[in-house]
Amino acid sequence: MARVDDKDMGSDLQSVLISKEEIDAKLAELAAKIDAEYAGKDLLIVGVLKGAVMVMADLARALSTPVTMDWMAVSSYGAGTQSSGVVRILKDLDTDIKGKHVLIVEDIIDSGLTLSWLLSNLGSREPASLEVCTLLRKPDAAKVAIEVKWIGFDIPNEFVVGYGLDFAEKYRNLPFVGTLAPHVYGG
Numbered sequence: 001m002a003r004v005d006d007k008d009m010g011s012d013l014q015s016v017l018i019s020k021e022e023i024d025a026k027l028a029e030l031a032a033k034i035d036a037e038y039a040g041k042d043l044l045i046v047g048v049l050k051g052a053v054m055v056m057a058d059l060a061r062a063l064s065t066p067v068t069m070d071w072m073a074v075s076s077y078g079a080g081t082q083s084s085g086v087v088r089i090l091k092d093l094d095t096d097i098k099g100k101h102v103l104i105v106e107d108i109i110d111s112g113l114t115l116s117w118l119l120s121n122l123g124s125r126e127p128a129s130l131e132v133c134t135l136l137r138k139p140d141a142a143k144v145a146i147e148v149k150w151i152g153f154d155i156p157n158e159f160v161v162g163y164g165l166d167f168a169e170k171y172r173n174l175p176f177v178g179t180l181a182p183h184v185y186g187g
């Protein structure tokens with residue numbers, strides 16, 4: 001199992017919430033379900049930058065279904081650890097998704113505001129189908145009416161980093177998901 005002091009960030013971390021091994025096993029499980037769902041269909045997976053890069057890379061390799069991959073970058077106004085729901089496109093898809101089977105891949109759903117906006121934005125482009133796969137989901141997501149077909153882990157309402165998730169752009173390259181020590185975010 002990965003140690004908390006991996007990459008010399010040990011003193012910033014409080015605990016390992018989900019280990020690399022647990023992430024790998026979960027992605028294999030999700031990939032099998034996604035393979036079954038899209039058998040015989042063309043699938044476009046859409047990663048939401050930057051957080052979803054690790055999930056996209058590992059999920060794509062765990063899938064047997066041939067996929068195409070595209071990326072969106074959005075920014076939700078709001079500083080620090082809070083999302084505001086006001087979303088702006090920083091990088092749009094390179095491809096037209098009309099008539100395509102589209103799977104949005106996210107690292108985390110917290111307030112659900114980013115995803116809710118994305119579902120309505122991409123939904124209006126008339127894809128053949130539009131579903132969501134997220135590695136992590138926090139409890140507040142239940143307050144927003146969004147349907148998430150594939151969920152890796154439901155986690156408590158704590159700020160997590162690693163495996164794509166940042167705090168002030170750091171910690172994304174940790175191979176596991178962990179919680180930060182309070183002194184790092186001024187707690």
Ligand SMILES: O=P(O)(O)OC[C@H]1O[C@H](OP(=O)(O)OP(=O)(O)O)[C@H](O)[C@@H]1O
Nearest residue numbers: 049050051083108109110111112113114
């Ligand atoms: O459910 P919500 O409250 O909207 O939060 C979830 C979103 O926040 C994070 O992205 P962030 O905007 O931090 O950008 P990043 O992926 O570049 O870190 C995460 O990757 C999700 O996209």
Ligand SMILES: Nc1nc2[nH]cnc2c(=O)[nH]1
Nearest residue numbers: 110158159160161165166
């Ligand atoms: N890094 C990180 N980004 C988030 N965006 C929404 N929730 C979180 C979280 O817990 N950690």
Ligand SMILES: [Mg+2]
Nearest residue numbers: 051165166167
């Ligand atoms: Mg972030």
